[in-house]
Amino acid sequence: MTKNIIQFQKGLSLPKFLEKYGMEEQCYSALFHLRWPDGFICPECGNKTYCKIKSRKVYQCHRCHRQTSLTSGTIFAATKVPLTKW
Template structure:
């Protein structure tokens, strides 16, 4: 049986992961960068001007049409009550096992 190249890729250590995604703000910033790589744009009118508020999680409001959204709207995290860092850690633990994931 041939060797699987994915098994021998260098992974991200838990220490490095927690350094990059250890806080809620870091996780939200990573989600924002992945979702809007060229800056925030309104999902309804495609405007670039917005106002940002903090009510637990950051909330962006379009200055053109008044539409409000957060970084988790339209993602798998949308209706979660858990912090983003919990989800990021779960995803990290699930994806770092190269052979099999053990419950």
């Protein structure tokens, strides 16, 4: 029987995966850098300066004051499941 190349492809081992994405803060940081690789950019006006509102987990643009969550517009939008479970 031939070896299934999909099943045996190289990737992260479980311990390495958990080391990289095991905590909620690590998942948020990874998603932030994937979504905004050059830093936060407001989807409304394109401004790059923002503040983080920790109580609601949103980013607020300094120019137009639009509040954007990290997960809005992604497959994680409106989910109650923690990112560590995804």
